[in-house]
Amino acid sequence: MRRPDPGRRTLPAVNSPRIVATDLDGTLLTSDRTVSPRTRDALRLARAAGAVIVFVTARPPRAVREIAEQAGVTGTAICSNGAIVYDLDTDEIIESLPLDPGAARRAARALAEALPGVGLAVETGRGVLAEAAYTRRVPEDMPFYREVVSVLEEAEPFVKLLAHSPAHTADEMIAAVPATVKGLAEITQSGDGGLVEISAPGVTKAAALDRVCRAHGVPAGEVVAFGDMPNDLAVLTYAGLGYAMANAHETVLASVPRRTLSNDEHGVAAVLERLYG
Template identity: 40%
Template sequence: MTSRPRLVATDLDGTLLGADGRVSDRTRAVLVALEEEHDVPVVFVTGRPVRWMDELWTDVGGHGLAICSNGGIIFDVANREVRDAFPLTPPVLLDVAARVRSAVPGSMFALETLTGFAHEPDWLPRPGGGRPHRGPEPVVAPLDALVADDAPACVKLLARHDEADPEDYWRTLDTVVGDLATVTWSSTGALVEISARGVTKATTLATLCAELGVDAADVVAFGDMPNDVPMLSWVGRSWAMADAHPDVVAAADAVAGRHDEDGVAATLAALFGLAGWAGAADQSPGGPR
């Protein structure tokens, strides 16, 4: 990258957001400065479903677009509607589930759809708790009923196993169904996210950037988990967070500060010369790799 970036793409949890799951005042000020002073949009590119975004829409900025469900959705924030979706087809989804059940008995499934959340009857709250449900009441039914002809399209299939090692489970499922769908992982538990084949944060970001007339070389990105690797590999320059997964650190060009210490904001402030907001922008030895 030889010129100043024209677009910033950032993951949310473990990356842009603090430990409280919110955008800090410092980070918000940097995002506003990029939009208003430099005309550089900041696009949220998250594994979160739309139903988990309500409290964050005010931080999206004037461009009003976000990528949710690991690339499964481009969301029009101003109109609060899905602008584009890249769903799994029912036959592929059912084939994926059958293979996973055969390879790892005890696997359970849930769906993020265009209208909310749906899950099998045995998909119970995770041991030790977890995030409370948000959005409309979940639809509960056997998997074949959840993907019937009149069911909402599924943009992300979730596979879970409460006794499996998280990383082993992810890698096993990638081996078992990677020829049918895109398999990734961004959780602390054995909760694997499955999208339509070829759909990643990178592919949907590429679609959005093409519409905006922005080349990959003019995009910078931030992430912390394996679902961010395609995006970090696609952009012109990328940062892994200081506490990122090793695969992410290996894929990125540099390492930013911790997410709970405004690492993204500090890096962007230094990159764009935003006076008063810069900090420890890059923690990799000798600067960017």
């Protein structure tokens, strides 16, 4: 099967985009969750041409800063699916958009009824509060976990409600959420098995990216974006140039006409080299 040509443009495109917006897991990072030397060089090439690099990720701030150091990236990062705008240089959260507790309770009840045994956790921006039934554990995140009886009874504001079911896929879980609940929150997935992520209404990666672009005086047509999962789809359609990774979720591949190579084939680098080389 012929590999996609990362430089082939089937739609009108911009030259030398002023902002490079990229997802991390499954996109910029290889499967071992590192930034390859080729990708690091390509990011350096884009910066030398005057482009601003913006990470747009489901990860919380604490899981982004080390990657930014690997990649040689500074400035602003969009974290937690757009609920947080984070300053990589000062380690400060610039903007935080919490989820309404009432909407979170309704979503949690709906998931519990549709998917018995589902485990819940919440992301606060600086840590994770998890119920005992939430068995998903990210090793590097363990110092930031705190087990609680009920995440929805905690007073601490949170930016994401996390629902995990080892017995279901994320697609199955999202399909099980009633339409009435979907109207109260943004519900998406970023690719980790049976994990669904719930944010406040209107909180998406694309909405946060639009605010960052406006702050830089850059229109959407001068953005190149990369992603692989449904939570990236709004960003890929927002940008003047949106590229789906070859390893992307089927929904993304069906919706985004531009393709690049997979994350393990340095697909982001392949496009940046052509755009800025």
